[in-house]
Amino acid sequence: MERVLVTGAGGFIGHHLVKYLTARNYWVRAVDLKEPEYEKTAADEFECLDLRRWSNCVQATRGIDHVYNLAANMGGIGFIESHKAEIMHDNALINLHMIEAARLSGIEKFLYTSSACVYPGYLQKSPDVTPLREEDAYPADAEDGYGWEKLFAERQCRHYNQDYGLRTYVVRFHNIFGPLGTYDGGREKSPAAICRKIALANEVDEIEVWGDGQQTRSYCYVDDCVEGIYRLIQSSYHAPLNLGQDRLVTINNLVDMVATIAGKQITKRYDTSKPQGVRGRNSDNTRLREVLQWEPRISLEKGLEVTYHWIYEQLVKRGRIR
Ligand code: NAD
DSSP: OEEEETTTSSSHHHHHHHHHHHHTTOOEEESSSSSOSSSSOOSSEEOOTTTHHHHHHHHHHOOOOOEEEOOOOOSSSSHHHTTTHHHHHHHHHHHHHHHHHHHHOOSSSEEEEEEEEGGOOOGOSSTTTOBGGGGGOOSSOTTTTTHHHHHHHHHHHHHHHHHHOOOEEEEEEOEEEOOTSOSSSSSOOOOHHHHHHHHHHSSSSEEOOOOOOTOOOOOEEEHHHHHHHHHHHHHHSSSSSEEOOOOOOHHHHHHHHHHHHHHHHHEEEEETTTTOOOOOOOOOOOOHHHHHOOOOOOHHHHHHHHHHHHHHHHHTTTSSSO
């Protein structure tokens, strides 16, 4: 039986990935600073370790065949815009130590989760943006802070592959969403924040939207995300690969979709002083289709429906909705 390590397994995608892998009969060690918040882990072993520390990375990788390195200090646009030093410091330490520990522990495969935040700002200035191809990451002008650190860690994977023969895999996520993700507290991302605001709203109400609502993104449901990760690590493709959907929607569209799911009449109050990120961002999935013979397939409507109902139930459980 193959033994795998998932770091960041107390977090959103890591927790889903652990479930996916244990269901496929892998023996899974899960590592994070904290256990999953909303549901018990499915891992065979869960270790609370701070992966900024070298000795903990060595401990985490002992006796392991494959590493899925998801641990990162991160959050939505509100968080990453205001914590750049901390994000770069923590994530650089995690990523440098994890890949070196993986090499020394004789790990066979190492998967790193990068982000669409590596793409240059100069290609994302319009809402009807051209979908981003993997090679568009250069000449680099990544998102300042979080995006630059991701780009650096991507290159680290490439060099470990070239210099040491470590089989590295790099996936660039485009806005992953779904149940069991953070929905309040400042680290939440746009789909979760919008679901929360609408769940807490009256039948006829107004909610605050960051920016003018015309900014565009594509969103990918978490079940597709973990399947894509798994397919990639089975492949022999070692360059960065987009993983997302290529259906572009505005934030206004997203609000309207969630309002329809909730059956509420919602109007929008725009706060243009709030961080909005790039003006438009979409994934070009040409290479994803070629490499994986597959692409994400769960519709945004379906994914939002599941996510909205999960967030609604959480708010009821916590006494915030009566
Ligand atoms: P998340 O914040 O839910 O999970 C990250 C986990 O890493 C958290 O549980 C956190 O406690 C853990 N962590 C942070 N510092 C740590 C440390 N020092 N030691 C051990 N664990 C530590 O985020 P997520 O959405 O599940 O993201 C997983 C990965 O995917 C991250 O690398 C993230 O940058 C990347 N990513 C996510 C998205 C997205 O849309 N969710 C988009 C692009 C990239």
